[in-house]
Amino acid sequence: MTSSERSPRELDCVIVGGGAAGLSAAVNMGRMRRRTLLIDERDRFLWRHDIHNLLGFPDGVSATEIRRLGWRHAAKYGVELLIGHVATAAPEGDRFRLTVERLPEGGLFGHLPGPRVPRDPEMARIFGEVPEGAPMEVLARTVILATGVFGHFPEFPGRNECVGRSLFWCIHCDGYESLNRVVGVVGHDDDAVQTALDLLVFTDRVTLVAGRPEGFEVPASRLADLAANGIAAHASAVAEYVNEGGQMKDLVLDDPGRTRIPVEQVYTVRRTTAANGLAKQLGLALNPLGQIVVTSEQHTNVAGVYAAGDATSLHDHQVSAAMHEGNQAACGANYRLYAPAQRALGDAEEC
Ligand SMILES: Cc1cc2nc3c(=O)[nH]c(=O)nc-3n(C[C@H](O)[C@H](O)[C@H](O)COP(=O)(O)OP(=O)(O)OC[C@H]3O[C@@H](n4cnc5c(N)ncnc54)[C@H](O)[C@@H]3O)c2cc1C
Structure with missing residues (x-):
């Protein structure tokens, strides 16, 4: 034209x-x-x-x-x-x-x-x-x-370089890329809990972070499912997504101790x-x-x-x-x- x-x-x-x-x-x-x-x-x-x-x-x-x-x-x-x-x-x-x-x-x-x-x-x-x-x-x-x-990926410096390399949202698409990796899941609802549990097919090093000050929005039984499967759950917001050259490094939590969770990959569930x-x-x-x-x-x-x-x-x-x-x-x-x-x-x- x-x-x-x-x-x-x-x-x-x-x-x-x-x-x-x-x-x-x-x-x-x-x-x-x-x-x-x-x-x-x-x-x-x-x-x-x-x-x-x-x-x-x-x-x-x-x-x-x-x-x-x-x-x-x-x-x-x-x-x-x-x-x-x-x-x-x-x-x-x-x-x-x-x-x-x-x-x-x-x-x-x-x-x-x-x-x-x-x-x-x-x-x-x-x-x-x-x-x-x-x-x-x-x-x-x-x-x-x-x-x-x-x-809807969270906004943070370096985010665009991380998407698709070390920042994902869907385990059907990218779960296999998490094989034996250290993975953080950020999300507060049952989709996030399910994603964390489903990732156990690929790796046993999974941590869930609510990603908001209000914590999780799931029944206590779901948090018990996480604990029973060796998944630590943190009811905090994320203060910092530390990354370098497209590679996620750490999740720094917005808690009194500024807990630092080392990660190789992050799934944000929104x-x-x-x-x-x-x-x-x-x-x-x-x-x-x-x-x-x-x-x-x-x-x-x-x-x-x-x-x-x-x-x-x-x-x-x-x-x-x-x-x-x-x-x-x-x-x-x-x-x-x-x-x-x-x-x-x-x-x-x-x-
Ligand atoms: C990080 C990431 C990883 C993924 N990994 C995989 C994977 O491994 N395997 C897999 O199968 N899928 C994967 N997906 C999903 C896959 O990319 C989508 O399912 C696919 O792109 C959907 O195609 P689509 O044509 O429906 O939409 P899109 O590819 O999003 O295309 C829609 C287009 O419409 C245009 N558009 C919208 N509104 C207007 C308008 N008003 N005027 C003009 N243009 C407009 C947009 O600009 C866009 O270019 C991934 C997605 C992401 C984000």
Whole structure:
């Protein structure tokens, strides 16, 4: 897309979000020869973590590399890629109108938690970006939301270097990397207790810290489970996350003795928040956690709108699930775009 284009583009499908889910949807829409635009607001993936459990990558693969390959893959089938922030989405007749804003020069929008990545002019040149001035408008017959989640790692100096190297949140993703390591878990609720206990599959050196002045919010029986399994539990906040060059070193507790707990890895157990702003604008049903409710074929409650990946409620939040959901969402959107004669006998609109 050239920077001089300002009138609304007419597209078969707009995909919002260029992570594993959005890119998987894009590849499949491109292969079905649909006019597809994928819009993503991060110039690069923010956290520098490696994915170790994705089939086909026995040595692991970085999240950034998956994106790079995904962009190349989608572009091969004619999908247009655009760097920008989708600010609004609304139905208009049998289409959807979306407005897309240019990313600010200084980096990402202030509402996004996580590290700020400066705008990458080279990336913008390759993929195209929203021109300066008024927001760009696009019209699409179908929309796939693949907007992901906001993670909530604690704020501390050196944190961004630690994420994915020695600071984690999910043992399905990174538990194996904790094999025989010294691990601290920070969290006050039953999810945190469960994470600490589940880590015993990988290591017997686990300590739990509540991470807030109010201490734990679990029954005494759960604290007894920890003690019975050799896990020390500290009902304190963390005063300091000591780290160096991406390596966690110590948790210093906010207690009278400033207790220092040596660690090699830390898991912070806090729920993620689904990026659901556009979903709300479109009137999509959300579950109590704010995740987009979808069917097993990624349909939302609004015809023509599909959702995939971490933003949805369907599966565990993993790259493999995001790729599957993106593919499935593309199948749904593609089917909706067929003329009546192309659909299965008796199918009025969608599969
Ligand atoms: C530290 C860490 C380690 C992990 N390890 C693993 C692992 O080992 N194995 C594994 O399978 N999974 C792992 N995961 C989880 C995995 O990264 C996610 O499940 C996967 O990235 C989900 O893909 P997604 O496409 O749904 O969302 P995302 O990858 O988050 O992509 C969503 C995209 O949508 C964009 N977006 C949102 N709103 C807008 C908007 N309004 N306009 C434009 N763009 C927008 C965002 O900028 C983002 O680029 C890990 C996650 C983290 C944070």
